[in-house]
Amino acid sequence: MVTGGLEQFVAALYESGILPAAEIQAFFDSLAEQECPASAEDLAGQMIRRGMLTPFQARALIDGKARGLVLGSYVVLDRLGKGGMGRLFRCMHRQMKRVVALKVLPPSSMKSQHSVERFQREVEAMARLSHPNIVTAFDAGEDKGLRFLAMEYVDGSNLGSLIADRGPLPVPTAVEYVLQAAQGLEYAHWHGMVHRDVKPENLILDWRGIVKVLDLGIVGLVAGLSEPGSGDSVETSERRVAYGTPDYMAPEQSTDSGPLGPACDVYSLGCTLYFLLLGRPVFDGDTAEAKVMAHRFQPAPSLRAARPDVPVALDRLFQQMLAKRPEDRPATMGEVIAELQRCRALLPVADRDTSHSPSIFDDQDAADVHDAATLPLPLPGRGAASGSESSGKQAAGPRRRLARILAGLAVAGVFLLGMALGSWWRDSGHGRLVVDIQGPHVTVRVLDAHGDIVVDCPSATGRLGFTLPAGFYRLIVRSSETERLNEDINLAPSQSVVIQSPSEGARNASL
Known part of the structure; x- marks a missing residue:
């Protein structure tokens, strides 16, 4: 009988509202006997690898912090940091599948009438702004006693x-x-x-x-x-x-x-x-x-x-x-x-x-710069990243940063990677992963051998191209209803791997 931490994790998962109850049950039903998790960490790891949870969500559920993972129409994906008036999170709008930066006023600040009034002025002020050199405000609301402002997420x-x-x-x-x-x-x-x-x-x-x-x-x-x-x-x-x-x-x-x-x-x-x-x-x-x-x-x-x-x-x-x-x-x-x-x-x-503009090929040996799309949040036992982390873990940083930038280019519709990169990726220990999406928008995630998300495209369609360091990866393609593809990939240097993800089934062809 499953008890303790695992039982609490499952209860928190249902309570959070991150996923529909039917989707959670379908996931449990799909597990083979040998895949049944023995702990909350095991279950969280499996759901991360299948693209059902982000590391941040998993960590919050394990810690019993399910409240606030869904605010209004927004699902919290990651924490971005603290701003002058509150905390910042990367979130996705449930219906529009739009990734936003959500600014949440701390509950303690709600006690101050001045802070509440100032937050309201901020909402009204930003609603009047629409300029390419100003972060756009999309929405504002209140849920579970928390006030929030949804803004443009800038990569x-x-x-x-x-x-x-x-x-x-x-x-x-x-x-x-x-x-x-x-x-x-x-x-x-x-x-x-x-x-x-x-x-x-x-x-x-x-x-x-x-x-x-x-x-x-x-x-x-x-x-x-x-x-x-x-x-x-x-x-x-x-x-x-x-x-x-x-x-x-x-x-x-x-x-x-x-x-x-x-x-x-x-x-x-x-x-x-x-x-x-x-x-x-x-x-x-x-x-x-x-x-x-x-x-x-x-x-x-x-x-x-x-x-x-x-x-x-x-x-x-x-x-x-x-x-x-x-x-x-x-x-x-x-x-x-x-x-x-x-x-x-x-x-x-x-x-x-x-x-002199910043280039994705600059500073390959620089320290990793995480954003919410690639922020690793290892689970207990997997080695949390820290200032004293091993050199092997540090070396993975530039890989994730390069993958993130190329993912952004693909999602934005800039599919001239072959022309832009020339033969660079063929001579630098990198390979190329091409994902051909058939049908409506889906979520595409690529996880590295450590289980960290290196590519996170929440609303992808068409043909996407990613240049990645050679190594082992897991590709996950999910629609709103079901998981369409979950495949392990061994990407060799100078290799191009093309993944077809039709509505039903998948086909992998290596060039």
Whole structure:
């Protein structure tokens, strides 16, 4: 008789609502005698390998945390991190099969009327925004006592992480990224919103090279712009500092001198430009207070003193953006955009962003950068990833990152991998997996020999191509009703494996 942890896991699985009860029962009925799990970990591992659960979901169920794995119409897939106002999760909309980033306000914060009101303002503010350089808001709701905001899920890396991995950027690349951020911020300003926490970590670069402004959860709806006559135009310095980051905070943001306007975003964007070019903040300081005081009283350094390749015009713009008084900075973000465009015109064409843009082939030996689609969450006994993990496990990181990027290209409809890669994959110990999907949208997952998800396409159709390091993989193709394919693949170097996944049956042909 099955008792203890396994029984609790099964109960939590049904309670969570992640999967229909009929699908869970069909899975149990399909198990052969020798496949019957002896523990919750065994059962979780089997369901992960079949693509029925993500590692995060399995871990939550084992820990007895089934509540909250489904919020409204959204199924939680993975945890992304903590933002300024709540926790971030990667989720999928049940009906639309759309993957989103879901921002959840902590239950403890619901006790504060100010936090609830601020969350409501955020929802209303983001609903008015539609711009390629701003993360899109799709939906908002409340379920199980939790308020949430569904936003565009961006597959990429924030600029802070990019600099940590690769160091300072070439001048043309930095100008291009800051220009795109300025265009998104200008649009927000037009709609009466000020970000108030512009920094590299709040600017994400997607796989197409597009920069998007993140974390509008700390957006300030400025009196006189969006809330005239609200009577709350002046905030305390304590609350202002809570909304900002000391390394990028405008001088007026740490005082009670008056309402904040777009000029504080101009200042913070100038600090971001400095960081992208130098790889360090504008001012040093051992404490947050020391940094805040430096922004208020120390003169801005020269970009050209540290980077002689910076045009004089760009250094001059930087100095203007970091003026201590808001009225001495460019009056609008539109003026910043115009100056950045003039500076870009001064730069050599050959050095512009296309020649220095991040490439999926760069930094193959760099540390793994996980996103929600590939975040491994090993179960007990399988060796949880940590800072002291073995070199063998570390070596798998770049493989997963490369697989994720190529998966994104395939799902987006960019099927020119053969032309883009040329013969690279044939000479680098990699093989190619091609999955031919017949029929409507399905979920395609590829797991490596460790059981980690290296490809996760939640809504795939047509012909998909993935370039993967040679090795053993498991391919899982599922429709909303049933598992259509579950097949082990031994991908050899320079080999191309084509998998046909029709409505019924499967056919594998190796070239």
